[in-house]
Amino acid sequence: MLEVKDVGYWYTHQDDSLFEHVNLSFEAGQSYAIVGQSGAGKTTFLSLLAGLDKPKAGQILYDDRNISEIGLTNYRKNDVSIVFQSYNLFTYMSAIDNLLTAMAITGSKHTGDKKYAIDMLHKLGLAHVQMQKNVQKLSGGQQQRVAIARTMACDANLVVADEPTGNLDEDNTIEVVDLFQKIAHEQGKCVIIVTHEAAVAQMCDHTYKLEKHVFSESV
Numbered sequence: 001m002l003e004v005k006d007v008g009y010w011y012t013h014q015d016d017s018l019f020e021h022v023n024l025s026f027e028a029g030q031s032y033a034i035v036g037q038s039g040a041g042k043t044t045f046l047s048l049l050a051g052l053d054k055p056k057a058g059q060i061l062y063d064d065r066n067i068s069e070i071g072l073t074n075y076r077k078n079d080v081s082i083v084f085q086s087y088n089l090f091t092y093m094s095a096i097d098n099l100l101t102a103m104a105i106t107g108s109k110h111t112g113d114k115k116y117a118i119d120m121l122h123k124l125g126l127a128h129v130q131m132q133k134n135v136q137k138l139s140g141g142q143q144q145r146v147a148i149a150r151t152m153a154c155d156a157n158l159v160v161a162d163e164p165t166g167n168l169d170e171d172n173t174i175e176v177v178d179l180f181q182k183i184a185h186e187q188g189k190c191v192i193i194v195t196h197e198a199a200v201a202q203m204c205d206h207t208y209k210l211e212k213h214v215f216s217e218s219v
Helices: 042-049 072-078 095-106 114-123 140-153 170-187 198-203
Strands: 002-009 019-026 031-035 057-062 080-084 158-162 190-194 206-211 214-218
Touching: 002 042, 019 042, 019 057, 019 214, 031 042, 031 170, 031 198, 042 158, 042 190, 072 080, 072 095, 080 140, 095 114, 095 140, 114 140, 140 170, 158 170, 170 190, 170 198
Parallel strands: 031 190, 031 206, 080 158, 158 190
Antiparallel strands: 002 019, 002 057, 206 214
């Protein structure tokens, strides 16, 4: 589904690159963890996969098409869904309205289907009364579930998440990663998670480690 070919990235000078000559592949129906020390470039790499930035060298292919040729705006709108550590929900809306708005913005085939939005939230353990609350009145774990439900309700087949469990306790972390696994295995999506938590990486199907500017697959 997603292929990284000879990708490199640096801020000012190539001699100070975060990484170069990266060749990785990501398949539908699988989950991937990207690990490494703080400042290694994990989030930067994720931003390239999500089409939020462009590599300085190489190319990223989605279904054998360069995402630059697809157009980064179209790619982000139609093909990739991003889950942030800070949730990035519409804070003035309820959980249900967050999903309905996201489906409308992305042109989901379920646009306007309130029952579908409710079903997604229910699957993630939110009670009906919680779905109708302003999201700011929900706990951190509940807000992250809303953010994940949003990815499930939209049509994008690629899900990227930047430290999605960073604000959660151990129990909520396990539940949230289990939800990402279900998105990959039951919905057939490709899920890529940047994390510094070994327990999160161990729950994923594959782990890529970024260390000293080089990616390697951990077994």
